Amino acid sequence: MTAQFDLFAAAPTLPPGLAAADDILTAAEETALLARLAEVPVAPFKFQGWLGKRETASFGWRYDFDDASFGPTEAIPDYLLPLRARAAAFAAMPQDDLVQAMVTRYDPGAGIGWHRDRPVFEHVIGISLANAATLRLRRRSADGFERASLPLPPRSIYLLSGDVRHAWEHSIAAMEVPRWSITFRTLSYKGLSALARQSTGSGRPGG
Numbered sequence: 001m002t003a004q005f006d007l008f009a010a011a012p013t014l015p016p017g018l019a020a021a022d023d024i025l026t027a028a029e030e031t032a033l034l035a036r037l038a039e040v041p042v043a044p045f046k047f048q049g050w051l052g053k054r055e056t057a058s059f060g061w062r063y064d065f066d067d068a069s070f071g072p073t074e075a076i077p078d079y080l081l082p083l084r085a086r087a088a089a090f091a092a093m094p095q096d097d098l099v100q101a102m103v104t105r106y107d108p109g110a111g112i113g114w115h116r117d118r119p120v121f122e123h124v125i126g127i128s129l130a131n132a133a134t135l136r137l138r139r140r141s142a143d144g145f146e147r148a149s150l151p152l153p154p155r156s157i158y159l160l161s162g163d164v165r166h167a168w169e170h171s172i173a174a175m176e177v178p179r180w181s182i183t184f185r186t187l188s189y190k191g192l193s194a195l196a197r198q199s200t201g202s203g204r205p206g207g
């Protein structure tokens with residue numbers, strides 16, 4: 001096969017640990033939820049002193065990128081609990097394990113750069129609202145990056161666990177239309193140990 005043909009090679013299969021489904025909520029439920037989210041006091045995401053363009057609010061647990069502190073915060077609001085129950089059913093996890101809910105608003109021009117989620121968290125479940133986006137995935141290989149992508153239509157859900165969560169990075173390119181997402185996360189062993197250290201008053205917080 002010529003190099004030219006390689007450009008048209010079949011799309012790579014999705015990385016292990018990635019699961020996705022459409023229509024985790026109805027269009028009417030999405031509209032009602034977006035009306036609630038418009039009231040949530042989101043703040044520009046801070047990363048080591050830089051202000052990101054996306055705006056976030058964390059419930060249940062928060063991780064502060066500025067000082068690496070990590071701890072409990074305002075409880076997950078009631079109106080997110082039915083969605084959390086569906087996210088948990090989708091991921092085959094107890095809903096109480098999804099201890100964090102993060103609301104993110106991406107205005108036009110806002111995206112999220114290449115990253116892995118903080119190690120204090122384990123499983124990551126994302127729900128997309130308002131407009132479609134593409135979750136880009138990459139993993140370093142001997143000669144560059146292995147890449148994959150997952151379309152995120154509004155009302156779809158994805159789960160990152162295992163390989164795709166630990167060995168791959170993900171990002172979302174800035175778009176011209178707004179998008180909201182709700183991310184539910186479980187704590188990792190590291191997160192649970194940090195928590196145990198904090199509650200016994202020894203060791204430093206963080207992750």
Ligand SMILES: O=C(O)CCC(=O)C(=O)O
Binds near residue numbers: 112117126127
């Ligand atoms: O908006 C999304 O679905 C992705 C958010 C994300 O990757 C993160 O907050 O770590």
Ligand SMILES: [Fe+2]
Binds near residue numbers: 115116117170
């Ligand atoms: Fe992420």
